[in-house]
Amino acid sequence: MFCLRGVRYRDILDIERLEIPEGKVTCIVGESGSGKTTLLRLLNKLISYDNGEIVYKGRSLKDIDSVELRRRVVMLPQTPPIFPGTVRDNLLIGLVFSEKPLVGEEKLLEIMEMVHLDKGLDEDAEKLSGGEKQRLALGRVLLMDPEVFLLDEPSSALDEDTEEVVIGSLVKYAGERGKTVVMVTHSKQVARSFSDKIVEINHGRVVSR
Ligand SMILES: Nc1ncnc2c1ncn2[C@@H]1O[C@H](COP(=O)(O)OP(=O)(O)OP(=O)(O)O)[C@@H](O)[C@H]1O
Numbered sequence: 712m713f714c715l716r717g718v719r720y721r722d723i724l725d726i727e728r729l730e731i732p733e734g735k736v737t738c739i740v741g742e743s744g745s746g747k748t749t750l751l752r753l754l755n756k757l758i759s760y761d762n763g764e765i766v767y768k769g770r771s772l773k774d775i776d777s778v779e780l781r782r783r784v785v786m787l788p789q790t791p792p793i794f795p796g797t798v799r800d801n802l803l804i805g806l807v808f809s810e811k812p813l814v815g816e817e818k819l820l821e822i823m824e825m826v827h828l829d830k831g832l833d834e835d836a837e838k839l840s841g842g843e844k845q846r847l848a849l850g851r852v853l854l855m856d857p858e859v860f861l862l863d864e865p866s867s868a869l870d871e872d873t874e875e876v877v878i879g880s881l882v883k884y885a886g887e888r889g890k891t892v893v894m895v896t897h898s899k900q901v902a903r904s905f906s907d908k909i910v911e912i913n914h915g916r917v918v919s920r
């Protein structure tokens with residue numbers, strides 16, 4: 712799905728070769744500061760590489776319009792924003808920003824269940840706990856229904872049991888729909904249980920495993 716060759720970004724990343732398979736779950740692991748977030752940002756064209764090539768479905772990222780790419784490849788940032796308003800507003804805002812059709816109540820409730828968020832759609836989003844806000848933001852990107860999910864530590868604020876349930880249902884959802892997931896995680900348990908491929912980054916380079 713993504714293919715990287717000789718990709719360099721400043722003195723932060725230097726990736727000789729990396730393939731991200733379509734329809735699979737790829738986990739990115741590595742110590743803090745190793746370049747995991749930078750890699751996701753490159754794949755989402757939020758930053759541009761200095762050398763080499765990143766190809767998405769046979770086309771160079773340089774030839775794909777950023778807006779088009781971000782409709783097909785959606786990134787959940789490490790610290791996702793929560794906007795003033797209700798839970799419903801916060802779920803729908805990703806669709807609004809990407810100019811996709813809005814969805815009905817039933818779909819919103821299905822997503823809330825998937826991210827294990829037992830709150831009303833009309834509740835004030837700013838009153839949610841940190842882990843609840845994280846799941847709300849995950850629900851927002853799920854609704855956007857892209858080809859690829861780039862998830863930057865989507866379960867960092869969750870306890871182990873909730874993490875297992877939420878990531879499990881996310882992976883199931885993606886698998887049933889043939890979606891590609893690229894997920895940064897600190898959790899060895901998550902990487903072991905849910906990934907088809909594990910990529911380890913160390914000081915900006917992919918470590919062969
Ligand atoms: N815009 C930037 N300008 C300069 N340095 C940057 C920039 N963005 C990231 N860096 C540096 O690049 C390195 C990798 O950062 P990155 O955020 O990709 O790490 P990470 O692996 O995601 O870490 P963490 O697990 O803590 O989130 C860090 O040393 C960071 O300080």
Ligand SMILES: [Mg+2]
Binds near residue numbers: 747748749789863
């Ligand atoms: Mg990071």
